[in-house]
Amino acid sequence: MKTTLIASLFALTLSLMGFSHAAEQAHKIPDAPPEYLAKTNPLADTTDEALLKRANRLFRGKCVKCHGEEGDGKGPRAESLIIKPAAFGSPGYLNGRKDGQLFWIISFGSPGTDMPAHGPGTDINLSEEEIWSIITYLRRNLTR
Numbered sequence: 001m002k003t004t005l006i007a008s009l010f011a012l013t014l015s016l017m018g019f020s021h022a023a024e025q026a027h028k029i030p031d032a033p034p035e036y037l038a039k040t041n042p043l044a045d046t047t048d049e050a051l052l053k054r055a056n057r058l059f060r061g062k063c064v065k066c067h068g069e070e071g072d073g074k075g076p077r078a079e080s081l082i083i084k085p086a087a088f089g090s091p092g093y094l095n096g097r098k099d100g101q102l103f104w105i106i107s108f109g110s111p112g113t114d115m116p117a118h119g120p121g122t123d124i125n126l127s128e129e130e131i132w133s134i135i136t137y138l139r140r141n142l143t144r
């Protein structure tokens with residue numbers, strides 16, 4: 001009992017000092033509800049260069065810090081996260097995900113993890129079009 005208390009105080013002190021070695025935890029990634037899984041990307045075939053450029057900028061500005069440039073899940077912020085960013089650039093990952101799943105999690109986040117909600121009305125407040133354009137960007141550039 002006493003030992004447990006001392007051990008947790010010790011762990012607390014270490015973590016306050018920035019020496020937290022909390023073990024990495026498994027992904028949560030809930031499945032999107034069926035009405036989202038049924039959605040398809042209206043911008044999948046877009047040739048709008050300005051939109052694609054903006055999607056690239058949004059990806060760099062909002063996603064790379066956690067997910068990494070190549071989608072390997074190793075952006076600069078990833079190290080401090082207990083539940084790691086999804087490595088959606090890894091082989092087969094994006095092909096194994098429906099547009100609606102990606103749209104849902106980018107819009108609403110993954111509760112209990114650091115994956116933020118980006119949709120309309122959130123702090124980040126991307127429009128639905130911006131989110132679909134990011135999905136187009138991911139599919140065209142990070143599908144392996």
Ligand code: HEC
Pocket residue numbers: 026027028029030058059062063064065066067077081083084085086088097101102105106110113114115116118134
């Ligand atoms: C602060 C860090 C952080 C930022 C910023 C972030 N993510 Fe994530 N993301 C995560 C984490 C952590 C997970 C894993 C969540 C889980 O395990 O439930 C995740 C999961 C995901 C997934 C997996 C969904 C699935 O069904 O497999 C996708 C796709 C994704 N993020 C896309 C994005 C995009 C696109 C952006 C930028 C618009 C972004 N994320 C910004 C941390 C982040």
